[in-house]
Amino acid sequence: MPSPIGLLAELTHRCPLGCPYCSNPLELVRAGGELDTKTWTRVLQEAADLGVLHVHLSGGEPLVRTDLAEIVNAAHIAGLYTNLITSAVGLTPQRLSELKGAGLDHVQISIQGVEPARADAIAHFKGGMKMKREAARLVVHEGLALTINAVMHRENIADLPQIIDLAQEWGAGRLEVAHVQYHGWALANRASLMPSREDFERAASVVDEAKTRLSGDLVIDHVIPDYYAERPKACMGGWGRQVIVIAPDGRALPCHAAASLPEMIFANVRSRSLSDIWREDDAFAKFRGTEWMPKPCRGCDRAEIDWGGCRCQAFALIGNAAATDPVCTLSPDHAIISAAIAKDEAAPSAPYRFRRIGG
Amino acid sequence: MTDDAKPRLAPGVRLHADGTKLLGPERILELDEIAQAIVREFDGTKRVSEIATSLAKEFNERESIIRADVDALVKDLASKGYLKL
Numbered sequence: 001m002p003s004p005i006g007l008l009a010e011l012t013h014r015c016p017l018g019c020p021y022c023s024n025p026l027e028l029v030r031a032g033g034e035l036d037t038k039t040w041t042r043v044l045q046e047a048a049d050l051g052v053l054h055v056h057l058s059g060g061e062p063l064v065r066t067d068l069a070e071i072v073n074a075a076h077i078a079g080l081y082t083n084l085i086t087s088a089v090g091l092t093p094q095r096l097s098e099l100k101g102a103g104l105d106h107v108q109i110s111i112q113g114v115e116p117a118r119a120d121a122i123a124h125f126k127g128g129m130k131m132k133r134e135a136a137r138l139v140v141h142e143g144l145a146l147t148i149n150a151v152m153h154r155e156n157i158a159d160l161p162q163i164i165d166l167a168q169e170w171g172a173g174r175l176e177v178a179h180v181q182y183h184g185w186a187l188a189n190r191a192s193l194m195p196s197r198e199d200f201e202r203a204a205s206v207v208d209e210a211k212t213r214l215s216g217d218l219v220i221d222h223v224i225p226d227y228y229a230e231r232p233k234a235c236m237g238g239w240g241r242q243v244i245v246i247a248p249d250g251r252a253l254p255c256h257a258a259a260s261l262p263e264m265i266f267a268n269v270r271s272r273s274l275s276d277i278w279r280e281d282d283a284f285a286k287f288r289g290t291e292w293m294p295k296p297c298r299g300c301d302r303a304e305i306d307w308g309g310c311r312c313q314a315f316a317l318i319g320n321a322a323a324t325d326p327v328c329t330l331s332p333d334h335a336i337i338s339a340a341i342a343k344d345e346a347a348p349s350a351p352y353r354f355r356r357i358g359g
Numbered sequence: 360m361t362d363d364a365k366p367r368l369a370p371g372v373r374l375h376a377d378g379t380k381l382l383g384p385e386r387i388l389e390l391d392e393i394a395q396a397i398v399r400e401f402d403g404t405k406r407v408s409e410i411a412t413s414l415a416k417e418f419n420e421r422e423s424i425i426r427a428d429v430d431a432l433v434k435d436l437a438s439k440g441y442l443k444l
Contacts, residue, residue, distance in 0.1 A: 005387065053375065053382055081373070081382040106371040106384045145371020147384050173369060173440060174384055219440040221385065 003051030004278060005237075007080075008245040008256060009040070011071065012060040016089045018124030018354035019112065021151060021186035021193055024060065025259050028357045029248040037067040039270060041074040043246060046274035048078035052244070055080045060248065063090035069102040076103025083108060085149075088135035089128060096138050107139045108147040108176070113155075114162040122155060124354040133170065140171035147174040152203060153193040154349065160206045168218055175218055177207055179225035183257045183312055185355045190340070191347040200228050227337055231302060232309025232325035239311060240288035244278065252277045254284055257312035261321050287311050292322060296330045360407055360430040366442045367403030374398060381441055388441065397432050401442065407433065 013028040035043075044055060055075045062068055063086055075082045084099065088109045109132055113119035116129035139146045148167040152160065160177065167175040179200070180186050180193050195203075207222045214220065226232060236243045236255045245253040251266040252274065253259060258266070264286070267277045278284060286292065290303050297308045309325025317326050317340075318333045326333040368374075372383040378395055381388040390398055396417070400410040411426035418425065436442040 053380075053387060054385070079376050081375075083384060105373065105382075108384070143370060145369070145384060173371060176385075216438050216440070 001279060002241050004047070004242055004244050005051065005053050006243045007044075007047045007052045007055045008243060009044075009055055009057050009071075010059055010246060010248050010256065011035075011040070011057060011062045011065050011068070012248050013357065014064045015059055015061040015087065015355075016064075016125055017061070017087050017128065018356055019122065019151070019185075020124075020189040020352035020354055021153060021180040022355035023181075023184065023186075023256055024355065025257065026184050026188070027259075030357065033249040034065075035246075035248065035250045035270070037070050037074075039250065040071050043269050043274055044071070044075045044080060045078045046269075047244070048075075048080050050275050050278060053081055054083060056083045056085055058085040061087050061089060063087075063095065069095075069098045072099055072104050073102035081105050086110070086135075087123070087125075087128065088132040089125065091131075091135040091138065093138055096135075096142055096144075100142050100144060104144065106145045106147065108149050109136055109139070110149045110151065111163070111166070112151070114159050114166055118156075122352075124352075136170040136172070145174075146170070146172045147176060148172045149176040149178060151178050151180055152195070153180045154195045154199070155193075157195045157199045157203050160203050161210075164206070164210045164214075164218075164220070168214070173219060175220045176223065177203075177220060178223040179203075181223075181226055181313075183316065184260065185353070187316060188353050191344045192349040192352055194227070194341070194344040194347075195225075196345045197228055197341070200225060226310070226313065226325075226327045227341055229327060230329050232306050232313075232327040234306045235310035235312075235325075238288075238307035239286070240278075240284040241307070244274065252281070252284075254287070255310070255312060257310075258283075260312055261315055264321075287322070294322065294324060296328075296332075297324050300330070360433060362406060362408035364407045364433070364444050365403055365405060366401045366407065366433050366437070366444055368398075368401055369441055369443050372441050381436075383441060388436075388439075393428060394432055397429055398436075 072082050082104050083106045085108045112122040119129045120126050150163045182190050211220050239254045245256045250268040250270045264283050266283050267281045297303050311321045314323040314325050315321035317336050324331040326336050375382050411422050411429050415422040415425045
């Protein structure tokens with residue numbers, strides 16, 4: 001059995017922002033249901049013992065947890081590489097220096113655009129862009145590594161060249177250009193978020209040109225949108241192969257969207273060790289490897305490259321989590337993707353359904 | 360590569376405690392034994408010429424051969440964002 005290499009620690013679902021493509025599930029965990037510091041400390045040590053190298057401290061907005069520095073420190077003591085994934089709202093000089101002292105390795109700040117009023121409108125949070133700029137300056141000033149994460153969709157895709165310039169201007173070492181993937185909140189807003197294929201292809205050439213031009217200065221990772229791909233991604237590197245997600249309430253998931261799958265019961269780290277869950281839990285075993293695969297995945301020469309794609313996408317679009325990801329052009333259900341593109345790429349933009357608890 | 364270049368790991372990049380891989384944001388780079396020995400020297404104070412001299416002694420190998428390995432590794436790691444010069 002492979003060892004996991006990454007742990008996505010969703011410390012909370014609370015977040016000041018309301019991005020309409022949030023990767024959290026539609027049904028959010030409330031503050032009272034969150035794991036405590038002591039449990040996180042144990043889980044992080046168990047993760048390191050299991051072979052995990054990176055912990056991604058995410059949410060929601062992890063800064064709303066007042067014990068964040070303690071959690072960072074527990075991960076650091078366990079030998080994990082600590083990555084803070086943040087909106088930067090609340091990243092004051094004092095908190096940043098506390099986190100650095102606790103052993104934080106890296107900060108990833110999301111941006112929603114370039115022009116502040118428009119970016120703030122997408123994040124549904126006034127003044128956010130200004131806070132992000134200031135936080136980025138502090139991160140670089142502290143000598144910490146900075147990644148800018150820009151989620152791309154219809155409303156900001158034309159601004160990509162300026163987003164690349166901004167990442168450089170802010171002193172980022174890395175830029176993640178991540179196109180919206182249509183799960184949860186993003187699926188609910190798909191008709192307003194999906195760019196045209198032409199706009200996507202233009203963005204792809206902007207990225208290719210910038211990668212060459214900025215080689216050695218800025219690392220650019222490009223996460224292409226599933227709908228415009230011919231083959232699916234290896235979701236989470238393959239189900240139960242590389243990553244464990246811990247939801248705020250302690251459920252251990254093979255993917256951050258897995259809670260959307262019905263009839264699946266997920267183990268909780270409150271009552272079981274991470275190693276026991278990884279090795280023995282039925283939910284992790286269910287779609288691990290190639291045994292579960294239907295045709296055309298079964299026997300496909302890409303079966304161990306993309307591992308059948310995304311189970312949650314298969315369920316969300318065709319109602320069967322054990323089907324080939326319909327993104328694949330070989331899937332018997334692929335017409336559903338072509339139809340979605342035909343319907344949504346030119347659909348008029350409606351007001352967003354912003355992400356909120358109780359939403 | 361000039362003799363005076365002093366490579367150091369980029370911000371956010373560090374050697375894993377077991378010494379066999381570099382960890383960076385969202386990335387892991389497994390190092391072979393030669394690369395492990397070279398990367399350990401990248402502390403931002405040592406010049407590539409000094410690194411080649413000392414590793415040539417340690418491995419009892421011609422300095423020009425080690426230097427070629429060091430230069431190739433520096434170039435590769437810098438282009439991938441793991442090193443700063």
